Amino acid sequence: MTKIIDGKLVSQKILENIADEILFLEKKPSLAVIIVGEDPASKIYVNLKKKKATELGINSTVIEMHETTTEESLLNKIEELNNDEKTNAILVQLPLPKHINTTAVIEKINPKKDVDCFHPYNVGKIATNNKPYVYPCTPKGILSLLEYYDINPEGKKVVIIGRSNIVGRPIALMLLNKNATVTICHSKTKNLEEITQTADILIAAVGKTKLVTENMVKTGAVVIDVGMNRDENGKLCGDVDFSNVKEKVSFITPVPGGVGPMTICTLMHNTLELAKQQNAIN
């Protein structure tokens, strides 16, 4: 019997706990989101984050900067937020306009306020099996799903398709830290299906509609779909051919309603976490 992993349910439970915890805090956590330019998808994401933060009692500020903002003014703005005691968490919505060096921007954020865990210092902490200030949102969301469904990655063979800095690479390192045997596949991988067929846990994070089909998964595997694509009818879908794969596996995340809701939920968790760290020190 295949179990559909319910990201809506799990994220709802976590969000309720966050809201409860914030209720009892004297100082409310505070998240600053910077958005540069007018990218419509980015605007939707930023609004979702602001709305969710408000619902939970997190103070959120959205800083809208013009498309033509210089890198220098953006870096100055981040410096200001780094020094602002009232700001616990800083998020710069990506992608940035092309004239801005994204790496320089990410590295400008104080690692202590790096709510996305994009700063190399924090990524390096994960890579060396140490603790970053907070873990990256989507990978941490995936771990929360596995935990909720009592799927222990220790000793399991995990295959990850995709090596992005946002998902593939950090989830590989985090699962290695949890004693999984991890393989990372990508566009240059040969005989992909031979490798995916050996996976106890298969994570697809490439952004390619229906890349993962039934013949690529082992019977009884756990399948985590991080893809967020549109199919030929414009319908939201993942990297996994869900209806084709579903019957063969033990657990699978749907799209939408699987990993998606976990990302924003972890962002809220991270904001709370950073606030607690900073208030414990002050």
Added chain:
Amino acid sequence: MTKIIDGKLVSQKILENIADEILFLEKKPSLAVIIVGEDPASKIYVNLKKKKATELGINSTVIEMHETTTEESLLNKIEELNNDEKTNAILVQLPLPKHINTTAVIEKINPKKDVDCFHPYNVGKIATNNKPYVYPCTPKGILSLLEYYDINPEGKKVVIIGRSNIVGRPIALMLLNKNATVTICHSKTKNLEEITQTADILIAAVGKTKLVTENMVKTGAVVIDVGMNRDENGKLCGDVDFSNVKEKVSFITPVPGGVGPMTICTLMHNTLELAKQQNAIN
């Protein structure tokens, strides 16, 4: 026909190039090595490093601190070297006495002078497929060997046994960045030999005598042995049962004379590299 990878030869060629380059530098590169306590193996390593540096025209200073040195004095010494314009590269010989927090010490080193590439900032740069100031010595030494013997890891299946911060983890990330399909195995891995049998390139870095036997390697594979152990007769040996595996593979590193000489050679390369970076700025 199996080729024995000759680390002595390759390191010698690289060292000659380094010496040539240093000859023409106005400011000689400068390496500071801190050793705390009296560990005999550490003393031998530090002396080897100093000797090699001197041979190449690198200024090296060994700072010997007492076994009972406090963490604070060690951190202060590092701070002093961070601020010393004449010091290009800082190395703290590990292991440190137990009363000292190794992570704190590593993180105290300015990433720009982090000749071992142990600082999380630099590790995070590798993990996100960006450039650290310099790459870690043993992993970079392995890549130099592969390059010398024209073994391109792109598209190859690489299996790494061992997940240390010094070898397993960084070499996994560096080979991923070179488009290999990478699997990391370790003490919790099940069916190890099933996995190693699929490797085009097998890297053993666990420190377990004769762990890798003939049945574990694919015919024609490339085998890199990072182990440095003593066998039952006290003879230096690696993680691979060399004579047993040798006939089956296309390339193999011996122990001694394989990866070993590459580590110190890369340390010298890194010292030169950091000096060039710093002198270019000043």
